Each structure stands twice: as C-alpha cells, then as structure tokens.
Amino acid sequence: MSRGSGGGYDRHITIFSPEGRLFQVEYAFKAVKAAGITSIGVRGKDSVCVVTQKKVPDKLLDQTSVTHLFPITKFLGLLATGMTADARTLVQQARNEAAEFRFRYGYEMPVDVLSKWIADKSQVYTQHAYMRPLGVVAMVLGIDEEKGPQLYKCDPAGHFYGHKVATSAGSKEQEAINFLEKKMKNDPAFTYEETVQTAISALQSVLQEDFKATEIEVGVVKADNPVFRVMSTEEIDEHLTAISERD
Amino acid sequence: MGDSQYSFSLTTFSPSGKLVQIEHALTAVGSGQTSLGIKAANGVVIATEKKLPSILVDETSVQKIQCLTPNIGVVYSGMGPDFRVLVRKSRKQAEQYHRLYKEPIPVTQLVRETAAVMQEFTQSGGVRPFGVSLLVAGYDDNGPQLYQVDPSGSYFSWKASAMGKNVSNAKTFLEKR
Numbered sequence: 001m002s003r004g005s006g007g008g009y010d011r012h013i014t015i016f017s018p019e020g021r022l023f024q025v026e027y028a029f030k031a032v033k034a035a036g037i038t039s040i041g042v043r044g045k046d047s048v049c050v051v052t053q054k055k056v057p058d059k060l061l062d063q064t065s066v067t068h069l070f071p072i073t074k075f076l077g078l079l080a081t082g083m084t085a086d087a088r089t090l091v092q093q094a095r096n097e098a099a100e101f102r103f104r105y106g107y108e109m110p111v112d113v114l115s116k117w118i119a120d121k122s123q124v125y126t127q128h129a130y131m132r133p134l135g136v137v138a139m140v141l142g143i144d145e146e147k148g149p150q151l152y153k154c155d156p157a158g159h160f161y162g163h164k165v166a167t168s169a170g171s172k173e174q175e176a177i178n179f180l181e182k183k184m185k186n187d188p189a190f191t192y193e194e195t196v197q198t199a200i201s202a203l204q205s206v207l208q209e210d211f212k213a214t215e216i217e218v219g220v221v222k223a224d225n226p227v228f229r230v231m232s233t234e235e236i237d238e239h240l241t242a243i244s245e246r247d
Numbered sequence: 248m249g250d251s252q253y254s255f256s257l258t259t260f261s262p263s264g265k266l267v268q269i270e271h272a273l274t275a276v277g278s279g280q281t282s283l284g285i286k287a288a289n290g291v292v293i294a295t296e297k298k299l300p301s302i303l304v305d306e307t308s309v310q311k312i313q314c315l316t317p318n319i320g321v322v323y324s325g326m327g328p329d330f331r332v333l334v335r336k337s338r339k340q341a342e343q344y345h346r347l348y349k350e351p352i353p354v355t356q357l358v359r360e361t362a363a364v365m366q367e368f369t370q371s372g373g374v375r376p377f378g379v380s381l382l383v384a385g386y387d388d389n390g391p392q393l394y395q396v397d398p399s400g401s402y403f404s405w406k407a408s409a410m411g412k413n414v415s416n417a418k419t420f421l422e423k424r
Contacts, residue, residue: 015257015375022276022378042285112308116331123328129253129373152308158328161299162308181302 009096013129024133025126028156031135032082037068038170039081040203041139043163044195046223048141050079050151052170053198053207054217061186064138069219069230073098075108076142077219077228080118081169083135091138105243111142115152115160123158123241133157137169141219143226168206176206192222193242202245210244213237253373259396268376269369272325272398276410279324282311282419283409284382286393291384291394293322296411316341319354319385324411325398326378333377337361354385358394358402366400380410 010017014024039052056066070078070091078094080087097117101109118138125133132154140152153167154160161167165184168176179202190198196218204210213236221228231239258268282295295311312322313334321337323330340360344352359383369376381396393408396402407424409417 013257016271016275016276016378020271020273020278020378022375119328119334120331123332126328127332127368127375127377129257129375157326158331161304162360165303166301166306167301177301177303198347214327243255246288 014126014133015129022126022157026136027156028133032137032156032169033171033173033228035082035084035135036171037081038141038168038172038176038203038207039068039079039137040166040168040176040199040206041079041141041151041153041163041204042166042180042190042195042199043141043149044190044192046149047192047220048143048149048151048226049195049218049220050077050139051196051203051216052079052081053203053217054215063214067217067230069217071228071230072114072140073102073108073228075221075226075228076111076114076140077221077230079139079141079219081137081139086136087138090118090134090138092137100231110144111140111150111152112144112162115140115154115162118154119158119160122154122156126156126158132204139167139169141221142228143221143223149221149223166202167200168202172206176202179206192220193239196220196239197243197246200239201247204243211240213240255372256285256370257373258369264368269399272376272378273380276325276380276398277412277414279379279411280311280324280381281409281411281413281417282322282324282386282392283421284322284395284405285407285421286384286391286405289391291388291391291393293320293382293384295322295324299376306381315357315383316351318351318387319357319360319383321381321383323381325380329377329379330381333361333364333379333381336364351387353387353389354383354392354394355389356381358396362396362400362402364400365396365398367413369399379410382408382410 005071037053071093080172098109125131136155144150166180171230213233218231268291284293297325315337341352368374376398395408409420
C-alpha cells in the first residue's frame with residue numbers, strides 16, 4: 001500500500017507536511033486550548049504553586065471528582081491542562097514510572113527526570129503512527145534535593161523546559177505569559193505567600209474575573225515540608241481575601 | 248516496530264523517485280535554529296543558537312549540545328525531542344561498544360551506528376523520519392573529526408559545516424575562511 005506523502009494524510013498521522021511541520025502535533029496544541037481552561041505555575045524562593053480553573057460543567061456532578069491536579073508521588077505534583085481523559089492516562093503512567101524509579105534506584109524521582117520521561121513519551125507519539133499525541137500540557141512541580149523548588153512544563157510535541165519564575169498553559173496561555181514576563185523583570189524571589197498570591201492574581205487578571213474559592217484549584221509544595229498538597233477551599237479563601245485586601 | 252496496522256512504510260517513493268518524507272524532514276531542519284561546527288588542526292568546535300521561547304524559561308534546563316562519550320559531542324538543528332531520542336540511542340551504542348571491545352568507540356563507528364538508526368526510521372513501518380540533522384564532533388586516534396548526519400541517514404565528514412536557518416550565509420562565510 002503506498003501512502004502518498006501529503007495527499008491529506010499528513011493531517012491524520014504524524015508524518016511531515018511539505019513545509020516540514022507535523023500537523024497532528026499542532027492540532028494537539030489546539031486541543032489543549034480548546035479545553036477552555038488556563039493554568040499558571042509560579043516558582044518562589046522556597047516553594048512552587050500551580051493554579052488552574054475548575055469548571056464544573058454540570059451542577060449535578062460531584063465537584064470533588066473534577067480535578068486537573070494530581071499527586072504523582074508524595075513529593076511530586078502534576079497539573080494537566082487539556083483533555084481530561086488523556087491527562088488521566090498520563091498521570092497513571094507517570095505514577096507507575098515514579099514508583100518504579102523509587103524502587104529501582106532507592107531515591108525519589110526528581111522533577112526534571114519525570115518531566116524528561118513525560119516529554120520523551122510524548123515524542124514517541126509524534127514519531128510513531130499507531131499512537132496520536134496526547135492533548136495535554138503537563139506542569140510538574142516539586143522540591144529537588146539539590147536544586148530546590150522546580151517547575152517544569154511538558155507539551156505534546158515532546159518539548160520540556162524548566163521555568164525560573166513562572167509559566168502558563170491553556171487557552172489564555174500567551175496573555176498569561178506576557179503578564180508574567182513583566183512581573184519577573186527584576187528577578188524576584190517570592191516567599192510562599194507571595195508565590196501563591198502571584199499565581200492566583202495572575203490568573204484573575206488574565207481571565208478578568210474574580211474567583212470564588214470553589215472555582216479554582218491550587219497545588220503547592222514547600223521546601224520546609226516537601227510534600228505535594230492540594231489546597232483546601234478554606235485555605236484558598238484566605239488567600240483570595242488577602243489578595244482583595246491588598247488591592 | 249509499531250502496531251501491525253502500520254506495518255507498511257510511511258516513507259514511500261514518489262513517481263519521480265524521491266522520498267518526499269525525507270525532503271520534508273530536511274525542510275523541518277532548515278527552519279530550526281542555526282548550528283555549525285569547525286574542525287581545527289588540534290580539535291573541533293561546535294556551536295548553536297540557543298533562543299528560548301520566553302524569558303520565563305530557565306536556560307540551565309536546556310542543553311542543546313550533548314556529550315555522547317567523554318570525547319564525542321553532538322549538536323543539532325531541528326526538532327529537540329527527536330534529538331533527545333537519538334542522543335539516548337547513541338549513548339547506549341557507545342556503551343555497548345565499550346563493553347564488548349574495552350576501548351572507547353571511534354567517532355566513525357558511532358556516527359555510522361547513529362546514521363543507521365536514522366535510516367531505519369525512514370524505512371520501517373509506522374514511523375516518520377527524524378526531524379534533525381546532527382553535527383558530531385569527536386577526537387580519537389584518528390585526530391579531530393566532524394560529521395554531519397542527515398534525516399535520511401547519510402553522513403559526511405566535514406572540515407566545517409552549518410545547518411538550520413541561514414545555512415547558505417553561514418556556509419559562504421565558512422568557505423571564505
């Protein structure tokens with residue numbers, strides 16, 4: 001069977017288009033944006049915080065089951081922006097990989113190693129025709145024993161980058177990145193409260209709405225207690241109040 | 248390799264006898280960031296542009312130039328994720344050689360094996376060619392060496408070479424010198 005290069009097939013599977021692009025990968029990015037959720041991650045001096053919108057499409061749904069924030073190990077968290085089903089697959093595989101790593105090597109999987117593993121898996125999907133790329137951008141956070149707080153972002157193309165201060169993903173990604181680039185002009189070193197508040201207020205300003213505590217999800221990890229934690233609604237409320245008082 | 252559903256090659260000959268997927272891969276390389284290498288009398292230098300997508304990115308987390316063995320390094324133009332796969336495979340091949348022959352792998356051997364992997368992906372079922380060209384720089388008993396490997400799997404030894412964007416300007420500059 002001869003499959004013409006181009007002839008429309010370059011849109012169905014990950015083969016090169018005449019301009020040297022991979023359409024399936026580009027469409028995967030569009031799928032991430034189409035989910036309609038924006039997420040922001042901020043790295044401080046001794047903590048990392050990620051924040052995402054929590055849109056519950058139906059009032060009858062159990063709100064606690066709608067989540068994009070997943071603990072991978074006790075110390076590593078993953079925020080998945082995009083298609084929820086793809087996110088769950090990724091999380092399942094990441095949890096397995098992190099546990100095997102701990103068993104095999106005797107120490108916890110570091111943030112950058114997990115991010116690289118996720119990115120390498122995503123690359124395989126961009127090169128092999130039998131699996132499509134996942135429509136998820138993953139933000140991995142944790143405290144590294146040697147390097148301190150770490151925030152990494154992995155995308156469907158297989159790229160992964162560490163972020164010095166902040167990053168964003170989802171439908172308003174570019175606006176958020178513009179906003180955050182201005183904030184980091186003077187290379188700030190945020191405390192824990194500043195980290196959380198920067199993340200939440202960035203999301204509020206980019207989406208131009210004030211949130212209630214039930215409309216966002218916040219995950220944090222602090223150097224003095226490097227366990228990944230999803231914040232309770234009460235805690236989120238405290239931070240929201242602090243932000244509105246500050247303004 | 249891949250599912251049995253895809254046990255036919257995606258890279259097939261066009262009526263004019265060209266492998267169009269490889270040409271598209273080369274286009275992808277040509278739109279990547281520039282890299283180049285120069286072989287000197289007593290060493291080799293490789294360099295690349297490192298433009299990050301945003302100032303928020305931590306530049307220490309990105310390494311475009313990688314070591315394959317203590318005396319062989321590699322840089323790429325094109326798709327970063329594909330490059331990581333090749334680096335991993337090459338490092339493993341270098342180690343396997345060392346385990347078998349108890350000596351460091353010569354540059355030509357490593358280049359040949361890496362090129363064979365890249366060729367495999369242009370012929371096997373259900374996969375696409377790599378969207379990277381590599382510049383492999385090494386120093387072994389044959390002195391300093393510089394090789395360029397293309398997505399097709401063909402490789403050449405160069406005195407100086409460039410790849411990626413603006414490659415014609417770079418090559419003109421190198422030729423003059």
